[in-house]
Amino acid sequence: MAETNNAYTEDSIRSLDWREHIRLRPGMYIGKLGDGSSQDDGIYILVKEIIDNSIDEYVMGNGKTIEIKISEHKVQVRDYGRGIPLGKVIDCVSKINTGGKYDSKAFQKSVGLNGVGTKATNALASYFRVQSVREGQMKVAEFERGELVQDHPVTETNQRNGTLITFVPDDTIFKNYRFIPEYLENQMWNYVYLNAGLTVNFNGQKFYSENGLKDLLSRKGDPESLRYPIIHLKGQDIEIALTHGDEYGEEYYSFVNGQYTTQGGTHLAAFREAIARTVKEFFKKDYEASDVRASIIGAISLRVQEPVFESQTKTKLGSILMGPDSPTVRGYINDFVKEHLDNYLHKNPAVADAMKRRIEQSERERKDMAGIKKLANQRAKKANLHNRKLRDCRIHFTDEQNEKHLLSTLFITEGDSASGSITKSRNVESEAVFSLRGKPLNCYGLKKKVVYENEEFxxxxxxxxxxxxxxxxxxxxxxxxxxADVDGMHIRLLLLTFFLQFFPDLVKNGHLFILETPLFRVRNKKETIYCYNEEEKQAAMKKLGKNPEITRFKGLGEISPDEFGKFIGDNIRLEPVILHADTSIPKTLSYYMGKNTPERQQFIIQNLKVEKDIVADVEEEIYA
Known part of the structure; x- marks a missing residue:
């Protein structure tokens, strides 16, 4: 038998140390890397892993304040807990399977158990510093990309007990990353909602909650659209809050041991089932579950002894028991909701009546569009067999066993040339394209029936x-x-109206983005620079020197497929569509998409610039 060059011998086997493994396969530990434009991107997971340890200290009764500072690239987290035992400071941040959470008496219901989180942050940081203070003594150690570079001796100090972690995410792994303040603020609010009495000082702003999940729904829901006061129920290891609004869809916030389970899991499924079952039994009517849950806004927080998550990032809860010799999560939640929600509705007949009216409104709306829905779905089924509008990809968000499922992307574009450029340059594994044939319908003020009546929608x-x-x-x-022209902006606005009006939960859960593409290409014989705004163009012209060639891209179709690949690959620039907590969707849509309102006319008049003003602004920038 002929000898092959790729012989499989003992020399082929090599072991990676913990640091190398995390850096080689970061997705196993923190999900997708990303650049910070998505709320589940890796840089936010790094922050969370550090704060989680401080939260666990608070839950154990140690330290009521956590101080967090996050600048453009540096993160600092200071708690006033017990501090890491000084002799174990280095091990706790650099040895896998080292940590206090293996002793279940010390940390009964914490999020992290396997001691990976802090180590992952350390390995994926270009700089990482840990400082622990215990009883007048302080220990400091510094790392670079997980390697110990400075082991400081123990010194005397008059600082309060606790831990201070400082780190800078490694920009060779998290390329072009930036922290989006709204995402960080949501993280901080979630921490205080789930830990009533905790104070988080974040970048000079104080975050505090007295009423837990009730405060969360008060902040998330538009007060004017709520049909009845928020129902807020608490048990020993469970807390729930719910109400109904006027928006389409269902909106939920689910947590396990203080961890925001963005992808839900068994606890959320059980919560949804229990609400529908309890409400039907209370009203003694066989409502459709979808009618009971339509327009609901709900939150659930659960504390269990040994949570089983479906990934290291802990965004989805698996099927587990509440604790040793305890009922399943599903049974526990169902029993709690059945007893406490039923009692609440009996004691608050006005709330029960308002809930009933909302459910029956949903029932009427569903029956009203049943016929058109059936026909539209038949048409869509035929179209799906040969859907020219959709050029699909291989990996989807539902393929949870595939570590790349978080990268699954659908580009919605307009016109054959733009669709062609994206289709030819996309990654067929994870990027799909949906082509619009022109400007979509302005659906502001229309009923959801239009989603079925309009073939494109x-x-x-x-x-x-x-x-x-x-x-x-x-x-x-x-x-x-x-x-990026007037027509493109108009199409963007029409699509935003469609999603905000009929599928607001898609936006609120952080799935909707705007693609940023370059406006200019500046090049000479040696170098090409793509610029996304006038400032970048001026900097590129300065860098390339005399008479560079400048191209202004008027539309996506003008960018060749080869070039387009550079803007939707690793260097993709996405602007997330973020709804601020105090944003009222009906008011926002009315302002932008309604008939010419006096407020909008006034805004245009006050902000309109004539051509000479714009020229003056540009000249000022050039000669400044």
């Missing part, structure tokens, strides 16, 4: 698979990719 809904909610959403990122 119906096919888009089916491509995303969001007809029944977000549980089976096929793409993690839904990206509006239109030209």
């Amino acid at each position: 119906n096919l888009l809904q089916h491509a995303l698979n969001i007809e029944e909610g977000l549980e089976d959403l096929r793409y993690n990122r839904v990206v509006i990719a239109t030209d």
Whole structure:
């Protein structure tokens, strides 16, 4: 038998140390890397892993304040807990399977158990510093990319007990990353909602909550659209809050041991089932579960002894018991909701009546569009067999066993040339393209029936698979990719109206983005620079020197497929569509998409610039 060059021998086997393994396969530990444009990107997981340790200290009764500072690239987290035992400081941040959480008496219901989180942050940081203070003594150690570079001796100090972690995410792994303040603020609010009495000082702002999940729903829901006061129920290891609003879809926030389970899991499924079952039994009517849950806003927080998550990032809870010799999560939640929600509705007949009216309104709306829905779905089924509008990819958001499922993306674009460029340059594994044939319908003020009556909207809904909610959403990122001209902006606005009006939970859960593409190409014979705004163009012209060639891209179709690949690959620039907590969707849509309102006319008049003003601004920038 002939000898082969790729012989499989003992020399082929090599072991990676913990640091190398995390850096080689970061997705196993922190999900997708990303650049910070998504709330589940790796840089936010790094922050969370450090704060989680401080939260666990607070839950154990140690330290009521956590101080957090996050600048453009540096993160600092200071708690006033017990501090890491000084002799174990280095081990705790650099040895896998080292930590206090193996002793279940010390940490009964913590999030992290395997001691990976802090080590992952250390390995994926270009600089990492840990400082622990215990009883007048302080120990400091410094690392670079997980390697110990400075082991400081123990010194005397008058600082308060606790731990201070400082780190800088490694920009060779997290390329072009930036922290988005709204995402960080949401993280901080979630921590205080789940830990009533805790104070988080974040970048000079104080975060504090007295009423837990009730405060969360008060902040998230538009007060004017709530049909009845928030129902807030608490048990020993469970807390729930719920109400109904006026928006389409269902909106939930679910947590396990203080961890925001963005992808839900058994606890959320049980919560949804228990609400529908309890409400039907209370009213003694066989309502459709979808009518009970339509327009609901709910939150659930659970504390269990040994949570089993479906990934290291802990965004989805698996099937588990509440604790040794305890009922399943499903049974526990169902029993709690059945008893306490039923009692609440009996004691508050006005709330029960308002809930009933909302459910029956949903029932009427569903029956009203049953006929058109059936016909539209038949048409969509035929179209899906040969859907020219959708050029699909291989990996979808629902393929949870595939570590790349978080990268699944749908680009919504307009026109054959733009669609062609993206289709030819996309990554067929994880990027799909949906082509619009022109400007979509302005659906402001229309009923949801239009989603089925309008073929394009119906096919888009089916491509995303969001007809029944977000549980089976096929793409993690839904990206509006239109030209950066007036027509492109108008199409963008019409699509935003469609999603905000009929699928607001898609936006609120951080799945909708705007694709940023370069406006200019500046080049000479040696170098090409793509610029996304006038400032970048001026800097590129300065860098390249005399008479560079400048191209102004008027539309996506003008960018060749070869070039386009550079803007939707590793260096993709996405602007997330973020709804601020105090944003009222009906008011926002009315302002931008309603008939010419006096407020909008006044805004245009006050902010309109004539051509000479714009020229003066540009000249000022050039000669400044």
